[in-house]
Amino acid sequence: MSNSILVFLEQREGTILPASLQLFTLAQQLATEQGGQVCALVVGARIGELASACAALGPQRLLVADAPPFRYYSPRAYTQAICDALARVDANTLLLATTALGRDVGPRVAARLGGALATDCTSVSSHDGSLRIQRPSYCGKCIAELELPADGLRVLSVRPNTFAAPEPDAAPAAEIEPLAVDIDAIGSRATTLEVVKSDSTHKDVSEADIIVSGGRSVGSEEDFSILYDLAEVLDGAVGASRAAVDAGQQPRDRQIGLTGKVVSPRLYIACGIDGAIQHLAGMRGSRVIVAINTKADAPIFSAATYGCVVDLFELVPLLTAECKRLLAADR
Missing domain, CATH: 3.40.50.1220 (TPP-binding domain)
Structure with a gap:
């Protein structure tokens, strides 16, 4: 397992969430501290244009799982896609934003692959290969400090706005690598037929x-x-x-x-x-x-x-x- 970092780019209706873009700042920091590539994964249906935009965000490798079953969030399908992407790039660190989706799929990936999990992180740094994490605990009364070992997979969900989004990178766009996921082998027990939007015009x-x-x-x-x-x-x-x-x-x-x-x-x-x-x-x-x-x-x-x-x-x-x-x- 290499020191590469995989950033999961969460998208909604063809737009990457700001909280996911902020993860690139942490990914670049860890890549500098421990070596390795910054890779990214985007999942969805008919996201060709989005994939091209993501390739210019700064990853050295961009994996794209583009298939109709990924139109809506499916825990089993998304977990499989992330696991397949981790294997493809041989990454030892997965970064997700602390969103409803990230809180659900992150633990699933960690459990599936036997990795270490840290959620709602507000500080991350590398020390001799291991990761030192800070996260709020006891209703925010104190800060818990964790250390995730260098060996094995580390899955981190990061609180939004912990890091600023990086400035646009002048480096060449990453080559898009299609990621084929065997959906039929997943055996999903439920299918999302429709997602009804809130009629609110106000921000979340x-x-x-x-x-x-x-x-x-x-x-x-x-x-x-x-x-x-x-x-x-x-x-x-x-x-x-x-x-x-x-x-x-x-x-x-x-x-x-x-x-x-x-x-x-x-x-x-x-x-x-x-x-x-x-x-x-x-x-x-x-x-x-x-x-x-x-x-x-x-x-x-x-x-x-x-x-x-x-x-x-x-x-x-x-x-x-x-x-x-x-x-x-x-x-």
């Missing part, structure tokens, strides 16, 4: 760089409109605490926390959120946290980069207006 909080989040004290679904106004100006997403979701103020897919979605945006603005430990566990990885709350002793302030003890209905409209003014001046 798990993929947003900026999140404006509200707690139950926002008051109502109508009152959340001021948070949507700010998020729209900042090209961000709106999130909510569990209390706000349970109160019917926001849909379940906007819930952030241990029982919702774990996020790590560049900027997290918490409006009227006291900061229960379960919520802090879901957003503590944010680079900058701004807390807006009338309670000076609210736990959210212990995690905040900046704290504002003020009524959110006074401050948020002012922030929205000022952001509009500054953005207009930059144009």
Whole structure:
């Protein structure tokens, strides 16, 4: 088994997720530290144009599994494709983004091949061939440090926004290598007939760089409109605490926390959120946290980069207006 790294490029409707593109930065770092090639795998149906775009992203080898059964995510089919790709490039490290798909298929690959698994990684470095990993633990209260040995396969899922996406590479595009996967031999027990999209026009909080989040004290679904106004100006997403979701103020897919979605945006603005430990566990990885709350002793302030003890209905409209003014001046 060589020191090559395989990056799994997750795509949706012909677009590679930003969290997957960020993996190339880590892959290049590991390739420099331990030697080996940076390889990539993209899976889907009728993805010829996407494959050509992926070849220019910087991998030295690009494997493409393009077949109708890969149109929708199938645990067995995707697991087989990744295992076949690892064997083809003889890689000892697999990198995936910590998404719903990555959380599902990563452990399957590790179990199938007997590899070591580290999930939701926020720091990765190579030391004498082994990998030293940091990941949040105990609801984000502490950081666990792991070491994965040099021998055998290492499967890592990396938290989005842990690494910045690399700058465009002027190197020649990688040659596309078709990966034939024996779908019939997999014996899939279920077939996805259709995927129904959400009718929401708003960004998914798990993929947003900026999140404006509200707690139950926002008051109502109508009152959340001021948070949507700010998020729209900042090209961000709106999130909510569990209390706000349970109160019917926001849909379940906007819930952030241990029982919702774990996020790590560049900027997290918490409006009227006291900061229960379960919520802090879901957003503590944010680079900058701004807390807006009338309670000076609210736990959210212990995690905040900046704290504002003020009524959110006074401050948020002012922030929205000022952001509009500054953005207009930059144009």
